[in-house]
Amino acid sequence: MPGRLEGKVAIITGAASGIGLEASLLFAQEGARVVCADINQEAVIRTVAKIHELVGTTADDQPPRAIAVPCDVSREEQVKALVEQAETVYGKLDIMFNNAGIMHPADDNALTTEERIWDLTMSINVKGVWFGCKYAIAAMRRNGGGAIVNTASFVALVGAATPQLAYTASKGAVLAMSRELAMVHARENIRVNSLCPGPLRTPLLMDFLDTPEKKERRLVHVPMGRFGEAIEQARAALFLVSDEASYVTGTDFAVDGGLTGAYVTPE
Ligand code: NAD
Numbered sequence: 001m002p003g004r005l006e007g008k009v010a011i012i013t014g015a016a017s018g019i020g021l022e023a024s025l026l027f028a029q030e031g032a033r034v035v036c037a038d039i040n041q042e043a044v045i046r047t048v049a050k051i052h053e054l055v056g057t058t059a060d061d062q063p064p065r066a067i068a069v070p071c072d073v074s075r076e077e078q079v080k081a082l083v084e085q086a087e088t089v090y091g092k093l094d095i096m097f098n099n100a101g102i103m104h105p106a107d108d109n110a111l112t113t114e115e116r117i118w119d120l121t122m123s124i125n126v127k128g129v130w131f132g133c134k135y136a137i138a139a140m141r142r143n144g145g146g147a148i149v150n151t152a153s154f155v156a157l158v159g160a161a162t163p164q165l166a167y168t169a170s171k172g173a174v175l176a177m178s179r180e181l182a183m184v185h186a187r188e189n190i191r192v193n194s195l196c197p198g199p200l201r202t203p204l205l206m207d208f209l210d211t212p213e214k215k216e217r218r219l220v221h222v223p224m225g226r227f228g229e230a231i232e233q234a235r236a237a238l239f240l241v242s243d244e245a246s247y248v249t250g251t252d253f254a255v256d257g258g259l260t261g262a263y264v265t266p267e
Helices: 018-029 041-055 076-090 115-143 165-184 212-219 230-241
Strands: 009-013 033-038 066-070 095-098 146-151 190-197 252-255
Touching (some): 009 115, 018 041, 018 095, 033 041, 115 146, 165 190, 190 230
Parallel strands (some): 009 095, 033 066, 146 190
């Protein structure tokens, strides 16, 4: 059976950990050639090694099934070079998963969050997504179309009572930006959707929720009563970037255990 991404070329940012790592493995298993990008060079090289192990390819294949590209998504020249590398190695770009993001431990409420934390969060979570879209859209025009997924968060859909103001604002910007891009490029065969994960059992959140009390304060809001897994987000992203989602654009695709639909949750 051909994979759901057979013949496609995908870039995934934040590919060294969590959602990006799982998506890299899954997209490759579904037949894509994957350009794995992350600021953490050593870890993203490990992602590519895992892909080779999983799909039975080697780094010497021409072209290789996956490549690792060190990239800070907040730096425009690095994102430009990332997309150029995908086109040079594989000849085109079909899929862009702008997934890299941070939630800084010093990100807090309106009174306590320092401007440098705000600026850092915005430059990675918002400008990083914009740069990814900017160069991917240009490449997708050359390719006759493509699919973009930008990782936002459930906190862009409902208010979070535990403050992380810069993060929340940044993810709201991702939703608004993605929706507008979806409209502007709809007739160019370029689809743009946002993925809105609920709280996940990945380092990004678990490093921060380091006590049972902190975990419970969040879990009480999740109807399913558990944190999500990165692979559950990767599967949703797979659907959105695949041809199965050919009429899906401009959505805020929530994968959140029911969190954003909840008024009251079970005791
Ligand atoms: P993670 O921390 O496990 O992985 C994030 C990856 O992004 C890391 O490998 C990191 O090195 C990379 N990264 C950070 N800054 C970068 C930069 N400037 N350039 C390139 N790469 C960079 O986190 P995750 O949980 O997999 O999160 C992925 C996305 O999902 C993020 O956008 C995050 O905001 C979003 N999200 C996560 C949760 C959650 O509960 N974990 C919930 C909602 C949304």
